[in-house]
Structure formats: structure tokens, C-alpha cells
Amino acid sequence: MSIALSEQELFRRKSLQELRALGINPYPAEAYDVNAWAQDINDKFEASPDKYKQVTVAGRIMTRRIMGSASFFELQDSTGRVQVYIKRDDICPGEDKTLYNTVFKKLLDIGDYVGVKGFVFITQTGEISVHTEELTILAKSLKPLPVVKREEDGTIHDGFTDPEMRYRQRYVDLTVNPDYRNIFINRSKVISTMRNYFNAQGWLEVETPILQAVHGGAAARPFNTHHNTLDMPLFLRIANELYLKRLIVAGFDGVYEFGKMFRNEGMDRTHNPEFTSMEIYVAYKDYIWMMAMVEECLETVAKAVHGNPVVQVGKHEINFAGPYEKLSMYDSILKYTDIDVSAMDEAALLKVCADLGIETNATMGKGKLVDEIFSEKVEAHLIQPTYITDYPIEMTPLAKKHRTKDGLVERFELFVNGKEIANAYSELNDPIDQRERLEEQLILAGRGDDEAMAMDDDFLRALEYGMPPTSGLGIGIDRLVMLMTNQSTIQEVLFFPQMRPEKKEQAKISTIEDFVAEGVPAPWVLVLKNMGINTVEQLKAQNPNKLFNDLGGMRKKMKLDIPMPTKEEVIAWCS
RNA sequence: GACUCGGUAGCUCAGCUGGUAGAGCAAAUGACUCUUAAUCAUUGGGUCGAGAGUUCGAAUCUCUCCCGGGUCACCA
Numbered sequence: 001m002s003i004a005l006s007e008q009e010l011f012r013r014k015s016l017q018e019l020r021a022l023g024i025n026p027y028p029a030e031a032y033d034v035n036a037w038a039q040d041i042n043d044k045f046e047a048s049p050d051k052y053k054q055v056t057v058a059g060r061i062m063t064r065r066i067m068g069s070a071s072f073f074e075l076q077d078s079t080g081r082v083q084v085y086i087k088r089d090d091i092c093p094g095e096d097k098t099l100y101n102t103v104f105k106k107l108l109d110i111g112d113y114v115g116v117k118g119f120v121f122i123t124q125t126g127e128i129s130v131h132t133e134e135l136t137i138l139a140k141s142l143k144p145l146p147v148v149k150r151e152e153d154g155t156i157h158d159g160f161t162d163p164e165m166r167y168r169q170r171y172v173d174l175t176v177n178p179d180y181r182n183i184f185i186n187r188s189k190v191i192s193t194m195r196n197y198f199n200a201q202g203w204l205e206v207e208t209p210i211l212q213a214v215h216g217g218a219a220a221r222p223f224n225t226h227h228n229t230l231d232m233p234l235f236l237r238i239a240n241e242l243y244l245k246r247l248i249v250a251g252f253d254g255v256y257e258f259g260k261m262f263r264n265e266g267m268d269r270t271h272n273p274e275f276t277s278m279e280i281y282v283a284y285k286d287y288i289w290m291m292a293m294v295e296e297c298l299e300t301v302a303k304a305v306h307g308n309p310v311v312q313v314g315k316h317e318i319n320f321a322g323p324y325e326k327l328s329m330y331d332s333i334l335k336y337t338d339i340d341v342s343a344m345d346e347a348a349l350l351k352v353c354a355d356l357g358i359e360t361n362a363t364m365g366k367g368k369l370v371d372e373i374f375s376e377k378v379e380a381h382l383i384q385p386t387y388i389t390d391y392p393i394e395m396t397p398l399a400k401k402h403r404t405k406d407g408l409v410e411r412f413e414l415f416v417n418g419k420e421i422a423n424a425y426s427e428l429n430d431p432i433d434q435r436e437r438l439e440e441q442l443i444l445a446g447r448g449d450d451e452a453m454a455m456d457d458d459f460l461r462a463l464e465y466g467m468p469p470t471s472g473l474g475i476g477i478d479r480l481v482m483l484m485t486n487q488s489t490i491q492e493v494l495f496f497p498q499m500r501p502e503k504k505e506q507a508k509i510s511t512i513e514d515f516v517a518e519g520v521p522a523p524w525v526l527v528l529k530n531m532g533i534n535t536v537e538q539l540k541a542q543n544p545n546k547l548f549n550d551l552g553g554m555r556k557k558m559k560l561d562i563p564m565p566t567k568e569e570v571i572a573w574c575s
Numbered sequence: 576g577a578c579u580c581g582g583u584a585g586c587u588c589a590g591c592u593g594g595u596a597g598a599g600c601a602a603a604u605g606a607c608u609c610u611u612a613a614u615c616a617u618u619g620g621g622u623c624g625a626g627a628g629u630u631c632g633a634a635u636c637u638c639u640c641c642c643g644g645g646u647c648a649c650c651a
Contacts, residue, residue: 018630065613066610067613068606068607069608070607072611072613083610086611109601123609123610144602146601147585147600147601148587152612154645157599158587158588159586159587163644219651220650221650263651266648271650288623340626411578423651476651479651500642
């Protein structure tokens, strides 16, 4: 952050002081009772003009068109923009025209929050506008907003488009690019629709620990942290699965949680270190039941956002109405590569990978090799919602063994637009089987797989008390929102995507101590900084006579009750 | 992590094979009573991402670093 202020910022700070000098509080404390909004006025004024004879609107000034004693500006509120007409003699009926000539024309800027009381009318050129009868300053803006110009036909000039600045200063992005608000409004709609759907079935929304001593439930590298009082390492959760299953053990029929997960891995357009997942577990169900539930749920979500189940995503039209295509993992590989891997051992799979040009390494077990082939050759083809079912047991330590097929587990993943968005099992509830499967993970960890799952003895203890047959599901909410809002990067559906810290400009700013060492009393250092003198070098460059006079002026202006230095002292500072 | 493109005024961008840093919008001052990318006139505004090097001279060439975009790898 630069300490030095730009010319425009200095002008705005000056305007702020002048407002105060005129007895106007630029940041009033009182509530401002708004009773009308831009979109409502624009949509409904013509049908019922009588309702808009006395309106109060509030928002930011976004553009100004000033002509002598009358002006137009555009006010932006949470719903959009409405044009405001302001006429000097209307807001200044007497001799004193200060409010218009000085306050409105000179001291207000683009970005300031104001409130307008008045009546709605239509201008000669046909634009619905609010005729100002009373203007109130609600908050002064000290940094100039980027000015994005829009023509009638929607053409945008000087757009604020640099992704780095948009993500770092999302408040600016959403102010000057209000269309992006819709993504977040729809994000909220996706989540609330799912929540309502689950609640209607009688399932319970719960919260489980984010700080975990054992990071279980998924294969991923965690963030490490430390608790001081307990003096023990903790992990930010990579999954909440094992806690939710403990709650099924505890006797709830259905539990679900929307929450952040944290994975210490790479970042790109589909991965953010923290992301939102929804996990749900329902007792006495299996993964076949779960497929039908997901179809109904996602169709409901798509309808809530778009009014119908068909969603445009990139160049594809994706239909979320079920039932979805179902394909076993082995069949999907057979379908897209003509290779039957279902009966192969590790050596044969390694050869297939080599033939297909897929890189492998020594830590990969059979399950991982199959997954590699699938990711490389199948995933990208799965555009319409497709369930991939029945995974090799090696890659899925928490799912129940398949009821009829040896070596497989009852699991499905839902793929849409070539990406996985959901993962579900018939949950493993045989505690002895579960212990063996986690022990196999420890062997993988021993081979160097740093994502293999850890042993969780308390979870096993819970299973030993007995967990009913259960089906569980996880959905990546960010990726689902990407689909529902037709966005190709996860950063666009997160308000504040993870970024490297902004580089601090090496502020060559001298400290208060540096100035004190030159003989400047501490209270005066602040005055100097207020005058734009931020370094000792700048101080040395001053004309002592001028500085002495200016200090007197600042002392009066800032109403400072500190002793004035003598001229000789000021000369000493500068020498 | 690799490759690649980029970082110049508050914002969007130009700036050639090195020669005093430019435009539009925004800002300041003035004119203007229905404008709408308002208009007209005048003016100010830059450590050209940071540092080092080559050179009489670097926004421009070289190297290192920082930040971001894209592609790939890793990864759900």
C-alpha cells in the first residue's frame, strides 16, 4: 500500500475538510430511511406513476453530467442505477446557492454515497429520473473508482477487467461491474435450495470440527496448525465425512453440512485452497437410492436458478433432469479406449498406462492406476450428467464392498461437463473390514503416497458400536455453482479467491523516530505527514520560512493545541 | 513446478530497430437549465512492477527477483 496520495485523493480529502467547514458531516450517524430502489422505479413507474410522487433513494454517484444550474447524475443502489435530476433553484430556493454550486458541483465526487428525496418523472429524452427535492451526503469516498462507461446498447468502454485487481479489490469489482453480483446471488440460491430440499426430508443440518487432530475422510494434503494451550498439532479438515458418520452412529436419520474444506495443494482455475463442500449421510439407504436423490436435488437447484433444468454451460446445453446415464468405471474405460482393465493386475495396468502414454510412478497401486487411465481417457467425454459407478476397492477405503462384484465397492461419482462434482458411497459400516482397509492405506503411505488416509481409532470405535446401513454423498459446491452460473474458473464464484499477498511498496517513509531525531516534536511529525512530507529528505528540501508559515496555518486549520515551534527551531529541522 | 504472455497517470491502453513519457476517460478551473460515453475551452497529474548490468543515454536491450493471466503438470 502506498502511503503517498495521488492528486485526486488529495483533492477528495480537501473536499472532505471543506464539507466539514460548511457544517456538513460527510459521515452522518443517523439512519437514512430509503423507500424506493432503482430497479423498482425503472420497472414500475410507468405503470403506476402515482406511487412514485415522494420517493427516497440512496446509493453511489456513478456518473455526473453537469450543465450550469441543472445536472443529471446516476445513482447506483443494490438493484441497479436510476438517473437523478438536480436543479439549483429547487434545492437552493433562497439566495444561498452553496448547496448546489459548491457542495454538489465541487465537493461531491463519483463514488460518494448520497440520499435523494424527490419525485419520479420522465425527461424530455424519455428517461425515468428522480427529481431532487432534498440531497443528503451519506458517505464521502476518498479513492476514485474506475469509471466504466456504458452506452445505451450495452457497449462498455474502459472496462475494469484486470482479474488481479478484480479479485484483490472485489468491492470495486462488484461496484463498477454489477453484473457479477448475479453469480453470487445465484450461488446463494443454489445453497438455499439444497438446504430447503434437505430440510423438507427431515434431515438435520449440523456442524462438525474444522480443527482436527487426525485428518481423515479424503486423500489430500492438509494444512498444519498448532494449538498453544494444548500444545498439540492440529489440521484444518480436508473432509468432514468421519464426523458425520459418527452422528449416524449416534442415531440421526439424516445429517448434512455445508462447510469449508482446506487442501494444501495446487491452485488453478478449478482449485482454491479452501472450498465449500456439502456432505450428507442418510441412514438405511444405499448408493442406488442416492442416485435418485441427487437427480431430484440437482433438477430442483437448476430450476431454482434458471427456471428450467437445462443449463447453458460454455458451448453445451446440460440437462439436469434425471435419470442420468450410469456407467461402471471399467465399462467407461472399455467404452472410450476399447481396453478391458477389469481383470488386470498391477503389472498389466502399468503396461496399459505405458501404451497410452500415461505417466506412472512406484507409489501407485492398482486403484490409482485405474483412476489415472480414467482421468486421462474418459473424464473429458462426460458432458451430460453421468454416474460412474463401482470403483476398484483399492482407491476407496471408506465404501462398502460391492454386493455382487468382487474387488469393487459401491460408489459413484457424478460427472458433468467433464468434471467430477459429486462422490457417493454405500458407506462401509463393518468395523473390522474398515480397520483392514485403513491399514492398507498405511501401507500405501509407507510406499510414499503422502495422500493416503490416516488411521482414526475413535472413528473405528464408533463403528464398533454399530452404524446402520447408510449412504453418503459429497458435492463440491463451488464447482456446482460454476456449472449453474456458466463460469469457467472457481475464482469467479468465490468472493475472495486466495491470492499471494500484495507486495508492500517499499515505503521509503521515515518513522516518527527519524523525525524526532532531527529535533521535530512528535505531535508535529503528524502535521508534517499531513502536509505530504513523509521523509527526512523531503523535510531537508523545504524552504524553512515557508514551512514555518505553513505550520502555523496547519495548526489553526487542524485546531491543534500544541506549542508552535520558533522559526529558529524550524530552520534547525531543515538543516 | 515448467512453458508462455503481461505489469506505463485514478481507470483503459499506445509508446517501432535505445534519444526529454502520450491518448481517451477520470481530476482541477471556467462556460452551459432536460443531459445520457453530455458538450466546449484551459490546466495539472508518472520512482514506465523492483533491483542490478550494458550504454554518452534505457519504458525500450541483458540478467535476477516480485505480482498476475493463459497452457501444461501435480491435485478432486
